Amino acid sequence: MTGQIAIEDVEPGDWRSAVGAAIQAGGQFDCLYAVPAGHDPVVRLVMRDGVGVRVLSTVAVASRTDSIVDLLPAAEWDEREAHDVHRVHFDGHEPMRALVGHPADRDAWITPVEGPDVHEVAVGPIHAGVIESGHFRFHVVGERILHLDLRLFYKHRDLEGVAAGLDLARGVAVAQRSCAPCAVANSLACATAIESLMGLEPDEDLRRGRTILLELERLYNHLHDLSALCSGVGFDPGAMTFAALKERAQRLNLRVAGHRFLFDTIRTGGGTTVLDQATAHEAGGELASIVREAGEAWRTLTFMESVQDRLGGIGILDRDQALRRGAVGPTARASGIRTDARAGSPAGLWYPGLEPARPDRPAGDVAARAGVRAVEIEQTGAILGELLARPPCGPGLAVAGRRQAAVGVGRTESPRGATVCCVEAAGGRIARLHLRTASFANWPAVADVVAGAIMPDFPLINKSFELCYACVDR
Amino acid sequence: MYVMYKRLQQLRRGIALPAPGVPGSLALRHVDCGSCNGCEHELANAAAPHYDFGRYGLSMVASPRHADVLLITGTVTRRMAGPLLAAYEAMPEPRLVAALGNCALGVDVIANPDELAGPAEDLLPVDIRIPGCPPSPSEIVEALLDAMPLLRRPIRKDEA
């Protein structure tokens, strides 16, 4: 989860070969971001292997560097973001379509799709339900989708820009603000990054307390997602059943940690949650009942042919494409990839022996993405059950215990998958804070899988990913 | 399926929501102008069984053309100002504007000011203020029900 010590500087001319070598050595992509430095910004690439985290870095001389998107297709949005926000030009990344920027010129962001009867359907930024804002441009023939161009970042608040120059201790509040449903995962990734910068290590109580918070967040999110999927197929009893369970989970959040979205429960250097035995015991009981009823409701769904019929075989993200795109979280697991940032007991948390969840049928379709969440609700129930049976004795502390890092890297498994936060400091203040959330990682895959689907299936496919806009736009 | 219905029925009895007081209705159109998605979650939760705002005449509608109330979440970003104003323009009179959550009210905002068009109040006349980060589902429901009389007007003879 943490542990970056040094930055490996790479000569601009050697960038591609160094990245190629890192991939050869088993490195997996975490994120790529730019650090503004006048005329010559710096590009950092964060990779992870069995041993730990590596940060490769190169100078974009006169704001130009080589693209690595052919070596690491998962870096596509990262390069586009660095281009739009920090004006880095990536040689070889063609065409460089606008991502964060919203140019008026349609050719700058819309893929040309031509042929008999091809037409465009524009949806959003305002959607019909209670949904976040973002724009979809479908290229269709009849009801068949040929291609989808995403235009997000309507909610861009430049939170990374806001963080720059702030006191290190204030980074967490900015990361939290990026997104309510991922508040714990995002702020914990940030706190972990800052603690690794400062050489701090969480003690046992803090590790257990933070794990409780992460899992409480996952519980209400997964219940929400199953509710959304039911309403996506027009099955209201299911939608209402899971919505009611989500409400109970959020009330549990309030009781355990003082806030329905667990806001302000993560801070750098220590914990905030104090759980007495009685509260923990009571919470454990309610948790068990929520998880049991969710399992019951899920089994009802699995026996309803009319519901199942709508979920199977659509929106298929096959394993190769998921790997290529660097998909994360339940999405990746539903495509048969055994990945989970919680696996292998990351140092700052408490996940002894956790294995990535395996859905019954990892077919990469809507049914598999629903099924993996059902499995994970039980998994989360088990983890929380154990932790609440023997709650941490106090809020916990992060204590000095390792070497200070040049770049702090924090990695958490949010309800949507691996989320990475990188923090660099100068003079005790934040020089650069970069937050790459699971939603940022998975959005490109949404666009991939809807090609070939029919328009009426789009809302359902989209709900099966249930990605955030807020922590992508930031 | 039977079990699911049975449970929903039990749940509903257990919650025992109070009967609606004054009859009336408000059709709501929500526009996310740059929120963290917390206010959206609580708004959607207000329609779920524990609050069931439909019982009191509140409903979400798909188009601003069908709406009595425009619900704004988030401090309005530069990019959402245009779509927000277009939605407001599309609404029939009489109409109300609600600022839902602290961000929409311009309180405790975290953002680069260059990216913002300002809080709701700077762009539209705000009639309903619902503070909180985020306001709870019951606070949302109560604030909207309190606002219902704002749209009530005497029925003219020729309409009766």
Ligand code: SF4
């Ligand atoms: S008021 Fe709070 S919950 Fe609502 S959008 Fe703002 S930060 Fe999010």
